[in-house]
Amino acid sequence: MAYDFRDIAAFKGVWVFCEQREGVLQNTDFELISEGRKLADELGCELAGIVLGNGISDETAKEVGGYGADKVIVCDSPLLEHYTTDAYAKVLCDKVREYKPEVFLIGATNIGRDLAPRMAARLHTGLTADATHLDIDTTKYVEFLKESSSLDLSKQKFDYEDRNLKMTRPAFGGHLMATIICPRFRPQMSTVRPGVMKKAEFNADKAAACVVERPAFELTEADIKTQVLSVEKAAKNMVDLIGADIIVSVGRGINKDVQKGIELAQQLADALGGGVVGSSRALVDAGLISADHQVGQTGKTVHPKIYVALGISGAIQHTAGMQDSETIIAINKNESAPIFGVADYGIVGDLFKVVPQLINEIKAAKAAK
Amino acid sequence: MKAIVCVKQVPDTSGKVAVKADGTLDRASMATITNPDDLSALEAALRLKDATGCEVDVVTMGPPPAEGMLRECIARGADKAYLISGREFGGSDTFATSQIIAAGINKIGVEADDVIFCGRQAIDGDTAQVGPQIAEKLGLPQVSYVAEIQKDGNDLVVKRMLEDGFMMVKVQTPCLLTCIKELNEPRYMSVGGIFECYDNEKHPMTILDYPALKDDPLIEVDTIGLKGSPTNVFKSFTPPQKGAGMMLTSDAPAAELAGILAKKHII
Ligand SMILES: Cc1cc2nc3c(=O)[nH]c(=O)nc-3n(C[C@H](O)[C@H](O)[C@H](O)COP(=O)(O)OP(=O)(O)OC[C@H]3O[C@@H](n4cnc5c(N)ncnc54)[C@H](O)[C@@H]3O)c2cc1C
Numbered sequence: 001m002a003y004d005f006r007d008i009a010a011f012k013g014v015w016v017f018c019e020q021r022e023g024v025l026q027n028t029d030f031e032l033i034s035e036g037r038k039l040a041d042e043l044g045c046e047l048a049g050i051v052l053g054n055g056i057s058d059e060t061a062k063e064v065g066g067y068g069a070d071k072v073i074v075c076d077s078p079l080l081e082h083y084t085t086d087a088y089a090k091v092l093c094d095k096v097r098e099y100k101p102e103v104f105l106i107g108a109t110n111i112g113r114d115l116a117p118r119m120a121a122r123l124h125t126g127l128t129a130d131a132t133h134l135d136i137d138t139t140k141y142v143e144f145l146k147e148s149s150s151l152d153l154s155k156q157k158f159d160y161e162d163r164n165l166k167m168t169r170p171a172f173g174g175h176l177m178a179t180i181i182c183p184r185f186r187p188q189m190s191t192v193r194p195g196v197m198k199k200a201e202f203n204a205d206k207a208a209a210c211v212v213e214r215p216a217f218e219l220t221e222a223d224i225k226t227q228v229l230s231v232e233k234a235a236k237n238m239v240d241l242i243g244a245d246i247i248v249s250v251g252r253g254i255n256k257d258v259q260k261g262i263e264l265a266q267q268l269a270d271a272l273g274g275g276v277v278g279s280s281r282a283l284v285d286a287g288l289i290s291a292d293h294q295v296g297q298t299g300k301t302v303h304p305k306i307y308v309a310l311g312i313s314g315a316i317q318h319t320a321g322m323q324d325s326e327t328i329i330a331i332n333k334n335e336s337a338p339i340f341g342v343a344d345y346g347i348v349g350d351l352f353k354v355v356p357q358l359i360n361e362i363k364a365a366k367a368a369k
Numbered sequence: 370m371k372a373i374v375c376v377k378q379v380p381d382t383s384g385k386v387a388v389k390a391d392g393t394l395d396r397a398s399m400a401t402i403t404n405p406d407d408l409s410a411l412e413a414a415l416r417l418k419d420a421t422g423c424e425v426d427v428v429t430m431g432p433p434p435a436e437g438m439l440r441e442c443i444a445r446g447a448d449k450a451y452l453i454s455g456r457e458f459g460g461s462d463t464f465a466t467s468q469i470i471a472a473g474i475n476k477i478g479v480e481a482d483d484v485i486f487c488g489r490q491a492i493d494g495d496t497a498q499v500g501p502q503i504a505e506k507l508g509l510p511q512v513s514y515v516a517e518i519q520k521d522g523n524d525l526v527v528k529r530m531l532e533d534g535f536m537m538v539k540v541q542t543p544c545l546l547t548c549i550k551e552l553n554e555p556r557y558m559s560v561g562g563i564f565e566c567y568d569n570e571k572h573p574m575t576i577l578d579y580p581a582l583k584d585d586p587l588i589e590v591d592t593i594g595l596k597g598s599p600t601n602v603f604k605s606f607t608p609p610q611k612g613a614g615m616m617l618t619s620d621a622p623a624a625e626l627a628g629i630l631a632k633k634h635i636i
């Protein structure tokens with residue numbers, strides 16, 4: 001049967017593009033698979049991951065099963081070793097046309113955000129950018145709006161039979177949230193912001209049970225108009241903000257003694273139970289800390305158990321990346337700093353005085369337990 | 370060889386963003402600027418012009434006042450401008466927008482070693498989708514997140530940023546690049562440029578409206594504008610204000626906080 005992007009009923013199943021770098025699947029893949037599982041359950045359909053690469057073993061591929069995928073599709077070729085838009089878009093679009101999934105999710109990494117729009121344009125369908133929340137079920141969506149919006153829901157009408165994917169995303173620098181739908185065409189595509197969806201517990205039995213499919217595909221060198229000359233990793237070890245349970249971030253408020261400020265932040269993170277140092281963009285722009293530390297709209301989105309903001313004013317571009325943390329503590333010398341508006345606990349004071357005290361008090365409180 | 374730069378006029382979201390009660394943006398109350406990434410895209414094109422003498426064209430899709438922004442691009446050094454404007458285009462999503470801009474670029478004509486420059490991302494819609502989608506519609510290779518550009522015969526060698534490093538990529542021309550702010554420091558308008566930017570003879574400003582584009586092979590008249598776009602905004606809303614947190618105001622706030630954290634089993 002000919003491929004028809006308007007034939008809604010012909011599309012079934014949820015797919016997640018699983019990005020590998022140097023043959024290793026990424027955390028984002030597992031987050032999306034975990035989220036995809038929920039959507040597949042709401043739809044009552046199968047969940048598949050699709051991995052492209054060179055020399056991808058069954059063992060690697062089955063890992064996505066451990067987070068909830070029923071099946072993983074592997075397309076393996078030397079031409080897929082490094083990411084190129086042309087090769088990846090071709091193979092993925094051909095597979096979508098063959099299998100016809102109704103939902104296709106891609107991590108909003110800077111590879112995903114290169115690939116997804118290209119695919120959506122070729123597949124003649126819509127694409128939501130950088131979603132932070134996904135729903136099929138309208139009841140669940142309305143629950144979400146109750147919690148996460150300022151809308152007066154008593155004035156809104158909802159169709160509870162609606163089975164479209166409702167993809168919610170921030171726009172205008174986080175000042176506005178929009179729920180996007182793609183009602184007329186399939187697949188319903190979205191890129192999904194890394195670090196936002198919760199990763200499920202890994203289940204080894206499910207991983208073992210995951211079916212690996214290696215379908216044939218067509219790809220030649222002539223399909224690829226770009227050539228990757230080299231891939232360079234940043235020299236330094238990157239700080240793993242997204243995986244951290246505790247993040248103590250520093251802002252321009254440490255300017256007076258940057259070295260000391262960062263040291264105090266690390267000591268506080270350690271006292272709280274072990275964590276990493278993040279930062280606002282102001283310090284990154286000033287060249288005082290490397291960009292991998294940056295939290296916010298143009299940095300990382302994090303939701304650790306504890307987030308501490310030291311000398312950070314709380315601009316919306318910063319809070320966009322940390323406001324969903326479980327517990328937020330802010331220390332700032334200015335009592336009207338906006339950061340106190342998102343904090344669960346606030347202390348007005350000079351961080352260079354307060355933090356050493358807090359470290360001691362936390363140690364004492366823990367010892368007393 | 371020529372360079373075509375896609376520039377978008379956007380509300381300035383770095384300051385106060387006004388949202389109306391119904392959850393839509395109050396654009397009228399906000400200042401407009403040229404999208405920051407697009408200024409870097411323009412600068413990259415102008416540097417190519419400095420090096421090779423190539424022509425630089427600027428294209429925007431937007432309401433008639435966007436002409437002012439195009440004039441500013443000319444004052445910075447661009448040669449010709451194209452304003453894609455029509456009520457039929459309003460409310461387009463990225464699929465529709467890229468289709469219309471691609472048709473406009475088709476009208477200008479893409480030749481063997483041309484380079485199309487876009488910003489990586491517009492600060493209002495924030496999707497970063499329009500550049501790659503224009504490339505797809507025009508059948509051109511793309512490189513996004515470009516932080517350095519060198520010409521190498523008929524190819525370009527560019528540095529493409531990744532989260533944890535970068536790739537060096539060689540790309541055939543014609544091609545489309547999406548540029549990030551870090552690529553360069555955009556130049557200012559020159560005095561001579563400001564003087565000349567309204568000279569229609571030297572710097573023609575072409576208006577491309579719906580009748581001018583509707584028969585282009587890249588346009589599907591039923592997938593443009595608010596009605597035709599594949600995606601629709603189902604709801605828009607402002608994030609709720611978090612309830613005020615607790616300020617620790619005792620004489621020993623650090624001890625008070627540590628006590629609460631311990632009691633709530635946070636530590
Ligand atoms: C498009 C765009 C994207 C952006 N993306 C990001 C992003 O991803 N992440 C991000 O963080 N920012 C981002 N920004 C920048 C953002 O708007 C703010 O400029 C930035 O977050 C401010 O950093 P800051 O809070 O460290 O500095 P400031 O705003 O200067 O605040 C410093 C704070 O420290 C306090 N302070 C000073 N001394 C002390 C002391 N001794 N003890 C205690 N407190 C003290 C001050 O009271 C003040 O509140 C973006 C901006 C734009 C326009």
Ligand SMILES: Cc1cc2nc3c(=O)[nH]c(=O)nc-3n(C[C@H](O)[C@H](O)[C@H](O)COP(=O)(O)OP(=O)(O)OC[C@H]3O[C@@H](n4cnc5c(N)ncnc54)[C@H](O)[C@@H]3O)c2cc1C
Pocket residue numbers: 126127128129169171172176177178180375376377378404406407410428429430431461462463464466470486487488489490491492493494495496497498499500600602605
């Ligand atoms: C709240 C909200 C959410 C939205 N969410 C989505 C969504 O998820 N998916 C979707 O498809 N659409 C969405 N849209 C519609 C989208 O914002 C518009 O289609 C917009 O015209 C283009 O997208 P952008 O601003 O994100 O541009 P980007 O794709 O971020 O722009 C990248 C580059 O493309 C070029 N470019 C973009 N627009 C123009 C232009 N008009 N003229 C010249 N060059 C241009 C510029 O070089 C720019 O730097 C949304 C709109 C709103 C109001």
